[in-house]
Amino acid sequence: MAHTTKKPATREKASATRARRAARRRPARRVMVLVATRKGAWLLHGDAARKTWQMDGPHFLGHIVNHLVLDPRDGRTLLAATKTGHLGPTIFRSTNLGRSWKEASRPPAFAKAPAGEKGRAVDHTFWLTPCHTNEPHAWYAGTSPQGLFRSDDGGDTWEPFSIINDDPQFRAWMGSVQDGTPDGPKMHSIIVDPRDPAHLYFGMSGGGVHETLDRGRTWTPLVKGMEVVDGFDAANIAFHDPHCVRLCPSNPDRLYQQNHCGIYRLDRPSSEWTRIGKNMPKQVGDIGFPMVVHPRDADTVWVFPMDGTSVWPRTSPQGKPCVYVTRNGGKRWQRLDTGLPASQAWWTVKRQAMTSDLQDPVGLYFGTTSGELWMSRDEGQRWTCIARHLPEIYAVEAAAVE
Amino acid sequence: MKVLIPSSLHSYTKEPKVEASGATLTELLADLDRQYPGLRFRVIDEQGQMRGHMRFFVNGEQVFDLAHALRPTDEVFLLQALSGG
Numbered sequence: 001m002a003h004t005t006k007k008p009a010t011r012e013k014a015s016a017t018r019a020r021r022a023a024r025r026r027p028a029r030r031v032m033v034l035v036a037t038r039k040g041a042w043l044l045h046g047d048a049a050r051k052t053w054q055m056d057g058p059h060f061l062g063h064i065v066n067h068l069v070l071d072p073r074d075g076r077t078l079l080a081a082t083k084t085g086h087l088g089p090t091i092f093r094s095t096n097l098g099r100s101w102k103e104a105s106r107p108p109a110f111a112k113a114p115a116g117e118k119g120r121a122v123d124h125t126f127w128l129t130p131c132h133t134n135e136p137h138a139w140y141a142g143t144s145p146q147g148l149f150r151s152d153d154g155g156d157t158w159e160p161f162s163i164i165n166d167d168p169q170f171r172a173w174m175g176s177v178q179d180g181t182p183d184g185p186k187m188h189s190i191i192v193d194p195r196d197p198a199h200l201y202f203g204m205s206g207g208g209v210h211e212t213l214d215r216g217r218t219w220t221p222l223v224k225g226m227e228v229v230d231g232f233d234a235a236n237i238a239f240h241d242p243h244c245v246r247l248c249p250s251n252p253d254r255l256y257q258q259n260h261c262g263i264y265r266l267d268r269p270s271s272e273w274t275r276i277g278k279n280m281p282k283q284v285g286d287i288g289f290p291m292v293v294h295p296r297d298a299d300t301v302w303v304f305p306m307d308g309t310s311v312w313p314r315t316s317p318q319g320k321p322c323v324y325v326t327r328n329g330g331k332r333w334q335r336l337d338t339g340l341p342a343s344q345a346w347w348t349v350k351r352q353a354m355t356s357d358l359q360d361p362v363g364l365y366f367g368t369t370s371g372e373l374w375m376s377r378d379e380g381q382r383w384t385c386i387a388r389h390l391p392e393i394y395a396v397e398a399a400a401v402e
Numbered sequence: 403m404k405v406l407i408p409s410s411l412h413s414y415t416k417e418p419k420v421e422a423s424g425a426t427l428t429e430l431l432a433d434l435d436r437q438y439p440g441l442r443f444r445v446i447d448e449q450g451q452m453r454g455h456m457r458f459f460v461n462g463e464q465v466f467d468l469a470h471a472l473r474p475t476d477e478v479f480l481l482q483a484l485s486g487g
Contacts, residue, residue, distance in 0.1 A: 084410060085455060086408070086410050086453070086455040086456060086482035086483070087410055087411070087444040087445065087453070087456075087482075088443055088444045088445065088446075088447060088453050090440070090443070090444065103440050104440075105439070105440070107443065109443070109447075109448035110448055110449075111448075112448060112449060112450070113449060118449075119448070119449040120449070121447035121448055121449050121451065122447075122448070
């Protein structure tokens with residue numbers, strides 16, 4: 001059974017304290033920030049204090065890199081989802097932290113359509129998720145057009161995963177290229193329950209949030225409580241547009257979601273999302289793309305609000321970039337903008353472009369559509385720009401390396 | 403036959419002009435993929451369609467059909483069409 005009952009608060013606190021002590025005893029691990037952009041990828045190696053950063057790159061100059069992920073199970077394998085303006089999509093793999101790369105023998109690709117039928121072709125792989133620690137060479141990938149794929153050999157060969165890629169009901173929920181984000185609908189937020197590799201979630205923009213308890217044999221939509229654009233029917237799964245879903249490592253029964261229509265929290269075994277973004281200031285709203293969870297505190301999450309009014313400018317609200325944090329599961333939100341531009345800054349942050357590290361205090365990182373990389377060493381109290389003049393940033397990950 | 407390779411695929415072939423064989427474009431691409439694994443999928447999608455920004459010319463004439471017959475004396479150009487900045 002995937003779900004367990006929630007631990008009492010005192011036990012959670014004791015567990016968090018033990019985790020912090022254990023983290024302090026481990027040998028010093030440094031942070032590597034992985035930056036994927038519209039024209040290549042960069043690795044930033046931090047010092048022990050996370051104050052100075054050495055840039056390694058560009059890797060894949062001129063390639064569109066949608067996601068670059070370090071495998072936390074071995075600490076040295078990198079997977080990069082790339083394509084170029086001309087060439088089809090592929091996956092590159094490095095087993096030496098980016099010193100050399102090898103292309104996947106069989107990148108994610110849909111099944112060939114029967115004669116006379118029009119099949120789908122992967123335009124780009126959008127999302128990469130390492131599988132459970134018990135499955136050390138397995139990965140999941142989400143694509144555009146929307147498809148779910150799995151590799152069992154460290155990212156070298158990929159196969160369609162489960163029935164959803166060709167299932168008529170899922171295909172209807174996925175919609176067409178006209179129903180999704182500007183460069184195509186996205187399969188994203190592929191989440192593996194750390195307690196159970198058969199328990200998975202994913203999000204579709206659009207097409208809702210879905211869950212399986214049997215390793216993809218059957219799926220259940222998980223959209224109750226989620227709102228849709230005014231005038232549309234929330235009962236239609238196709239109208240649901242989750243932008244980013246995250247599971248709390250310290251409490252895998254809790255998920256947070258940044259949606260096209262608000263910020264939500266879900267506490268399992270309930271299957272009804274609660275719109276915690278209603279508590280955000282009205283002039284800022286609760287629209288955005290990324291969602292960042294605290295590695296050890298399930299009550300703390302960060303969001304990066306975006307202007308979703310009128311024609312949807314998708315800029316920082318009023319040209320004033322800001323992060324908001326809640327430290328009590330969404331009851332109250334606090335603005336964190338010290339160090340960020342005070343005005344006339346019209347960039348924003350995409351759904352994969354904001355993340356946290358595992359340090360104490362937690363470091364936060366986000367990359368902007370204008371090619372700047374910002375970080376905070378103190379959980380968002382103060383922000384510093386650590387790289388600028390990069391291409392448009394698509395994804396940022398922070399990894400611990402020896 | 404001679405096949406001219408665009409710069410974006412030189413990471414596979416290491417040179418701009420290569421020798422490959424085949425009685426059709428489909429066979430030619432299969433031979434190229436045998437010699438340079440992975441190349442075909444970058445220009446032909448999983449449904450067997452030419453990718454959006456790849457163009458094929460045989461003896462200077464653009465060809466749209468992968469079943470197009472080839473002779474050993476033909477010269478094939480793979481070109482990348484403009485695709486934004």
